[in-house]
Amino acid sequence: MIFTSVFGFTNIIRAYYLMGYGSIIWYILAAVTFFLPFAFMLSEFGAAFKDSKGGIYSWMAESVNPKYAFVGTFMWYASYIVWMVNVGTGIWIPLSNGIFGVDKTQTMSFFGLNGVQSLGLLGIAWILLITFVSSKGLDKIKKVTSIGGTAVALINVVLILGGLLILGLNKGQMAEPLTAAAFTHSPNADYTSLISVFSFLVFAIFAYGGLEVVGGLVDETENAEVTFPKGVTISAIIIAVGYAVGIFIMGAFTNWTFAFTQFSKADITLGNVAYVAMNNMGYQLGLALNLSDATAVTIGMWVSRYMGLSMFLALTGAFFTLIFSPLKQLIEGTPKEVWPKSFSKRENGMPIVAMWVQAAIVIGIIFLVSFGGEGATEFFKILVAMTNVSMTVPYMFLALAFLGFKKKENIHKPFEIYKSKSFYKIAVFSVTFVVGFANVFTIINPAMNGNLKETIFSIMGPIFFGLLAYFMYSRYEKKNNIK
Template sequence: MIMTKKKLTLTALILMIFTSVFGFTNMPRAFFLMGYASIPWYILAALTFFLPFAFMLAEFGAAFKDSKGGIYSWMAESINPKFAFIGTFMWYASYIIWMVNVGSGIWIPLSNFIFGVDKTQSWSIFGLNSVQTLGILAIIWIIFITVVSSKGLDKIKKITSAGGTAVALLNVILIVVGLLILVLNGGEMAQPLSGGAFTSSPNASYQSIISIFSFLVFAIFAYGGIEVIGGLVDETENAEVTFPKAVTISALVIAIGYAIGIFVMGAFTNWDFAYTQFSSAETTLGNVAYITMNNMGYQLGLAMNLTDAAAVTMGNWFSRYMGISMFLSLSGAFFTLSFSPLKQLIEGTPKEIWPSKWTKTVNGLPTYAMKIQGAIVIVIIALVSFGGDSAAKFFEILTAMTNVSMTIPYIFIALAFMGFKNKDSIKKPFEMYKSKSKAKLATYMVILVVGFANVFTIISPAIDGDIMTTVWSIVGPIFFGGVAWWLFSRYENKQK
């Protein structure tokens, strides 16, 4: 029965936020791109975007603790329903593409766990090539996720807690082992701290103003995803106290965790080490996290005076642990994202917009709509995996269309926050921003930072000669916004 259903505790909610937002791979990627110089940019992104935005969500969550619609309900009450629907629909569309991406990519960490290296490019079943094989696995994965998720929040909670715990432990290992290597090496950092280490990158590709600005975009996106848990306010125990506390604790832990993690990496990672391969062409944003963890195990072995062969073996085992941790973490995020954005879209918006079957819930979740969502994701995966070059290009276009669409809703939410603060009729049991002037400052800061990131994301490909990606980045928000406008206008006409 719904009345006896277990509610989310503070710990469970923090782990859900941690799993949805914190990306362990963001730290080795940041160190790969900017070295120690990435830390100030991560702190800047946390201070100007993540923390003020998280506190906005905490206020919204406490005020609308009985609302099932998440960010839609917040924006609809604060501004108006059409504004809210357009912002929510654009945000939801981006998660469909996320599921397509991760459905195929989740097998890379699993391969690292099993083999110690990524062998997915050589996988084949039924004589299919690797892309088609990963497509089949992704389709099976989507079916599995949809079936398990539709059984209810309790099942999802166990998996996301396992994912959050695995990544939390991965970070503990990074910090503890990094410090141990530092002690064993007599306090000498592998990457020297001298001469502008926190202001200039060791990466030759990140010396210009344009490339450095592109890193700020990367840092902002590293904090994305916290709005997903907006739909869980009504599922949270003692929500007006627990929800803002969970958001606040998570925001601080994630921001500090990123900074410490990046710094500790310098204890065992140097751009000139042959084994690290940071300066080689083989190192990419996709595999740098596994190379980093492998190198950490290798450097620990050397610091313990083991043989080179034993150090290599130790490195491979660190890579394996990285693989299983990332697999569990991505699985946890997948379970949360398979229902939370859709739950907010379906339950928060007027029921008349959707077919009646879509709005029916089982175990508190819109299970029929989840099946439709799963079918859409499967169709896109099948098209991309089996459609050849034209389908691959189609997916590149879809990705470009959603890059900007994913973050524009942050601007919608920030604008709605000002409406929220100005409406005295809305009861506010929790307030981080005690005065309207502080709320305005936070709003303008978030809009400015996210707006800058989006403008740069749009023009950056054109600067590099890729005009079409820039065009599709502009078309994406217009297209998704237009679809949302049409759906809501049709609903308004029906009401009239």
Template structure:
């Protein structure tokens, strides 16, 4: 029995929305979209929102309201709607991808922090006790994971305070982008840095996105930009007045995130001429990893020029804007970390039958499976240290692991959508909140979202092969197969254990 279960503090609607923001909204996705396709990216982000994100969010709203007292999140939803075995396979696959996210982000989170402190990324120069930069970042990542786990284990109220800061940081980034962008537009008397034409919203200025195959690859990028909403499934039982607040929180967040992406991409054109910034200065080693910092630095610089300040002062404004985004993204990633440190594991451990796991793992403290959280931290730390200290072979191994989870990260969305079909068909399930009210309308929505996710996954698999990266395609296929077999074997062991107990 959980300690002080009845007196445990619940999440407010505001706290829930901020957690959703830290889990889903990626400010860098705005800049990356503009970097890759200019204004033309807007239509694909809107298409991804309409065909995947919004209907998927509405499905989660119905699920959450119906299973408001369930602790297991997506596992519980799928188990009741379809069956436990189906649910276990999807949940294990989804959980594995979150582990890899914690590993990669635990190592890379220091890049935005370095930008926040120094105005540029200096992580490649960091060294501690004779360790090289990669080993130093690995050691910092291991310490970071331990810190996150210790603080998270103190309870949801501690997590809420930190994710609130992360959520506010994410929201403010978009507000700053919009307000500063409009201010620059006013100062420049309505002159956009990137001219607005009908063609610019249809055709990308980037020659790399001139073929239908490359455009499809961007659609996949746009779909994945909306990932992460299902993580909040484990918070239904932790939310105040869940029947009302959980669907409301998801709906509001989904709409604001979708609109935020589209508006943010358009605002980029106010102060960033695509050809000048990203073609002529391509020698500046702009990548998808650092383009957000470069773009915000440019926004500060353009603000200085619009104010008729000297070039040196404008450069300094750009540096400070780069520092601001560095700190903001560090806080946002920190908020995501605190949510991911417990929510996926909570859904995996508390939703599934207790007999699957060692007894210690299922015990809760402060409303969380604390022992399992420390086991999770140990696994993540071991992988981080192996990758950081293992040399070239370890890095290649980690690249293989990432390839294996590329598809596994989104296949569980298909599991959830298919489970929603079963959920709607089962009239015995009480549904206090209904978004899809038409008797057969939900079937078309399920078919559409399943097709979109399926297309994204198939294209993610074949796209590397089209460019000669056959090993990446192979491991993308292998990943879901391995995770499915692992889940089925684990569940079969549980079934045999139950059968043995019944006989005895």
């Protein structure tokens, strides 16, 4: 579940598309200064609160206070609402590649609607289907995430073995030349300024997002105080190394200029760039095998189809985890009086009413964004910007709560990595600073380039949901005379 929820294969190709080899340094930096320290914090939290059903809410409530925990958890939950909007509409790109070998979502039309509106319609149908299946119980979710995890693993094997095979056939000649400048400068004209380069850091942080989701399943884990920290630690190391190796291997078969400016005649977006790159991998494999150009094109088409099917299964697996776990932590952890009484109703062990309310909210946002008149490229840019910032801000809440967690001696800590006071303080500072620094640059960069709308979208989510959570909890305190 950790691997399915965190590791995103498309993050490798998006990173290479945006920054080339230069992205490796930022991914390693994000792993060392954010992901690994953060993973170790979650390991300690999870072991200490192994019987807690509220996940990260319970962790922060015990470590700081309930209001702080509610605001942080609600913002975090809201980010997954945005994630569901993003993936609910974007998941049809891999399916299109799986069926046709190319992304046809930008040109498809249902009932006379344009491509973006048709994607929105499919996204609405998808949310309804996933919610219905998930409402039948956790066993159904575990089966799908298992398939998704296998799909993620296999597509990475294809990337690495395919890249090494092409490299061998080309007698060790990398498609993208290895130079010192290549590891520090982006071939992408949009990522050459200092501010845009710094803003890329949030992409790296987002690539490691989702680890905290499994916090809501600690109480379901056997021998949790040992198993949970071990699972988190092993996963964190494998994921960090996997990203760096994957980006490097991309250069074995992807000449940046050829692949992203000449190979694809279609408009490249962050939503379809992975399929363009894997199509190119199949094409380059055909050429390396001295096959005809037509045969190489056919191989590229089939690699793209396999990639599409694998990513569809992987995203489906992640969706089943994320449509349930964040909601579980929000509803089961927080005071019941904050929510309508019907939210506590459970069927098949699931908060059934809350799940359908969640579905209605996601569908409403999909409808609003899809029918807002944006083109496909701008549509995905806005969604990715909203998701990145909304999803990473709550990490600072968790990191700062770790200070209170370590100071409270009454909390039993069966597993500790941070044994010295200075060690955990440095880790908290590192995680908080990196996340804050990355988000500031991500927010201001579009405005400095004349795109004020994207800046507003980036910052609107965290502010709105943070204030909404604060007033919701204040209302609960006032109603129940809690000081």
